[in-house]
Amino acid sequence: MTEKPYAEIKDLRRVFDVSKPWLNRLLEGGEQQFLKAVDGVSFQIERGETFALVGESGSGKSTVARMVVGLLPPTDGSVLIDGVSMIGRASGSERQKLRRRIQMIFQDPYASLNPRWRVSEIIAEPIRAFRLIEGESNIRARTDELLSLVGLHPADGMKFPHEFSGGQRQRIAIARVLASNAEFIVCDEPTSALDVSVQAQILNLMRDLQDRLGLTYLFISHNLAVVRHMATRIGVMYLGRIVEISGGHELFARPQHPYTRMLLDAVPDMDMSGRQRTPISGEIPNPINPPSGCTFNPRCPFANERCRREAPPLIAGVACHAVHEGRLASSAAA
Amino acid sequence: MTVSTQASSTAQNLPTSRIGRFFDSDIWASFKRSKLTMVAAALTLMFLAVAIFAGVLSPQNPFNPAELDLLNSRLPPIWEAEGQAPFLLGTDEQGRDILSAILYGLRISLLVGFLGVAFSATLGIALGLIAGYFGGLADTLIMRVADVQLTFPAILIALLIDGVVKSVLGGDLDATTILAVLVFSIGLSFWVQYARTVRGSVLVEKNKDYVAAARLIGLPAPAILIKHILPNVTGPVLVIATINLALAVITEATLSFLGTGMPETMPSLGTLIRIGNNYLFSGEWWIVAFPGFALAALVLAINLLGDWLRDALNPKLR
C-alpha cells in the first residue's frame, strides 16, 4: 500500500544575495554575488518516522530546516506537509492551522527562550495563539501537565529561563513545541550545545515522546553518532545538495558516496580499533564559488573528467558518477 | 522521572519575587558601596518630593496675587540684617517669596523634564523598533533623519520647533499650552539617541531563536515587537533617560532664560533666573542666585545618578 508521504519536499532551492551594497559596487567595482545555500533538495518523510539531515558547516541543512518549517521562503521548490503547502496563496487562517501542526526546536537553548518571560508564559503562548484551550485555570493546568511530561516540576513554571541549565531549557523548548499539539517537529541541532550526559537525557526524552504521541521528526545534525541513534532514514548533505539518502542502518553499514564514507571515517574512533583511515583532504570550499560539476570533486579520490563537468543526479539514493558507473566497489563498513 | 531542578531558588534561600531579587542583586550592592551616588539619589528624591508637595511645603503661593503684599518686596535672605521670616531666602520686587518660587519652579522644571523625556523616549523607542525590525526603506529613512538631526545642537532644534509651533498657533498662548509646546519641542529634539540604541539592540534580538519561535506560532510583527523584543531592549534606555532628564531640564531652563519658555505666570527655574537676572546689578542678588543654585544642584544630582546607573548596568565593568 503506497500511502502518500506525510511530508514531501521537492527541488527546494534557496539563494542568498551576498553582494556588497549597491553604493560600494558602484564605487569599488565588483559584481553581484550569490550564495546557493540549498541547490535542489528533495526528500520525503513518512508519518511517525525520524528523517535526519546530516552535514557539516555550509551544507545548507539548517536552511532546509527553516524553509520546511516556514521561517524562510524558498527561492524555488515546494514543501508539502500532509498535502498542504507552506508557501503560496493559502489564506491566513489556513496557514495558521498548518503552523500549529509544525513546530521547531532550536539549537541554542540560551537564545530560544525569551529571557524576560516566565517559563509558564513561554509554554502557554502557543496555546493562546492557536486558541487551543479557554480559561486561565485550564491553561495553567495544561502547562503544568506539559512541564511534567518533559521531566520538570510544575513549580518551575514560575521561574525565568536563566535559572535553568542548558538541558533543562531544551526541555522547556520541547514543552513549548508540544503545547501547540504539533505533530511534525523540525529539530535543528537540538543537542549540539549540550553536554554528553544531558544530550542522552534529551534524546531519550525525544524518543519517548515520539513513541507516546506519534510524532514525526525532521532531525538536523552534524553528529553522525547522534543521528544513528535517532533516525529511521538519513540524508547526507554537502554544499547545498543531498549526496546520499539511505535507511538508518544502511547508511552506516553500507555507505556509498565517497563523502559519506570519508565522513564516517573521520568521526573519532571511540572504540580505538586502530583502524586504518583515509584522511579527508582539503576543506569545504567557499560556497559562493563552488567547484563546477560535482561539488565534491576537488576532495574526491575517485573524481574523473565527467565529475568536473557534470553534477550527478540523485539516483537510487546516491548522487555520484562513480557509484552509478560502477567504478566504486560497494563497501561494507569495516 | 523528574529531573530535579538543582537550581531551585527556594532551596538556596534566594528570593523569588522581583523586588526581592533586586535588593539581592549586584546593582543594589554597588549602589550601597558608592556614597556619592547615595547622596545624589537622596538629593534627587528630595527635589522630587519637594516639587510634588510644593503646595503644602511652601510658605506662600507666589503666583497667587492675593497672597502677595508689596510691603514684603525686596527683602534679602533671612540671615541678613533686613531679612524677615517666613521669607527664608528673601523676596523679589513684587513680594514673592523666593523659596516658594523655587519650589513651584522646581515642579514646572521637573514636569517639563519628565514629560519631555517620556515623549522622546516613546518616540525614539518606537522608531528604533521599527527601523531595527523592518530594516529596508523604513530603516534608511529614520536613520538618515536621525543623522541629520544629530548635526544640530539639541537646543537649537528645540528653539526652532518651539518658534515654529508658536507662530503656527499664533497670538497669546496660555501657560499650559506653552508647557505643552515646550514638552513637544524638547521631546522632538532628543529622540535620536533612544532610537539608535534601541535599533542596535533590536538588530541583535531579532535574530535570536525566541523571535523565530514567536513567528512560528503566527504572531504578527507588532505583537512580536511589543511583547517579545521590547522587554529585551529597554535596558540601556533607562540610563539614557536619566541622563536625558538632566539635559531636558537644562534645555527647558535655557529656553525659558531666552524668553521663549515658561512665562512668568507659571515660571520654571529658568524663568526665575531670567527674571532675577534683571535685578542682579541693583544688588538684589538672591533673586537670581538661589534659583540658579537650585537648578545646578538638581542637574548635578540627576547626572551623578545617571553616571552610576550606567556603570552599574554595564556588564563589562562588573
Place this chain on the structure above:
Amino acid sequence: MDNPVLSVRNLRVEFVTRRGILKAIDGVSFDIGRGEVLGVVGESGAGKSVTGSAVIGLIDPPGRIAGGEILLDGRRIDNLPPEEMRRIRGKRIGMIFQDPLTSLNPLYTVGEQLIETIRTHMPLSASGARKRAIDLLAEVGIPAAERRIDSYPHEFSGGMRQRVVIALALCVEPELIIADEPTTALDVSVQAQIISLLKKLGRERGTAIMLVTHDMGVIAETADRVAVMYAGRIAEIGPVQEVVRQPLHPYAQGLMGAIPSLRGEAHRLAQIPGSMPRLSAIPAGCSFNPRCPFAFDRCRVERPEAITRGKHPVACHLYDSVPAAAEAVA
C-alpha cells in the same frame, strides 16, 4: 612518573564572590610526561578549563589559586611573580584556544605574529625568524607556506587558522602545550586532520600536551592518558584504553554509556539522572553521590581520595572496601 614535564599536586582554585567562596577546583593532581598527551575530559562546570588556565597562570580575580603546587620541569611556577610567569608562558608553555578567530590578531599578517613571538623569545635575526616561521607553517600543513605567511587570518579557512594557531604555540619550542577545546569549533572532517597533526607534533618534538575537551571521541583518538573530571575533582585517571573501555568510576561509566557511537546497538542511550551540581551547591562527601546508582552511606559523608587497586587511580569508595564490591561494579 619520573621527571614529568608538568606536575600538578593538590591544586585548589577558588572564586571569591559576594555569596561566598566557590571552589572551582578542589584538590586536583596529575603528571604529564615528555611527548605524552594527557586528556582532561569533563562536562561544563567540571573545572577542566580552569585547570588549564591555572597551569598557565591566567586565573584573574575574583579567582585565585588557593592551594597546591604546579611544577614545570621540577620547579614551581604557581608562585612566581607576574613578569617571570609571562616569560615562561610564552617560551615554555604554549596555549591553543578554542576559537581560532579570536586567537589571532586580525590586523596583522600571520607572518608578523609568528615572527614577533619568535623574536621575543629567541635571539634570531628578522630573516632567520621568517625562515623559521615558514618552516613551521609548512610543518603544520599549510600549503605554499612561503606565500601564505603574508596572508591575514581572515584569509584562511577555519581549519587552516587553527593550524596557524598551533604553529604559533609551537614556534618557540615549548615543553608543554595546553590545548583547550582545539577542535570544537571545527567540522568533523577538519577535526580529524587537526587531531592527527597534534599527535604527530607531540611525538616528534617530545612536547607534552594537555588536551582539555568535553569530546570523548577526540580524547580516545588523541590521548595517551585521560583524567575524567567532575565538579572540580578528578574522578578517574589512567591510560585511555582502560578508562574508555572499562571505566571504574560510576560517573565515567555513565558518561561512556551516554555517548552515542557508530558501532554496536543503536538503542536507548544510557543516561545519568540529574545534572552536574553548581559550584555553589556541591554535595557533601562524594560530589557525585546524589546521582550515583551505587552510593552508600559513606559516600554521603566522606570525600573519596584517589585509590589505586590494580589498574589506575579512581576516587570512589567502592574500590576502598571489599574487593567483591569493586568487581561487582567494574
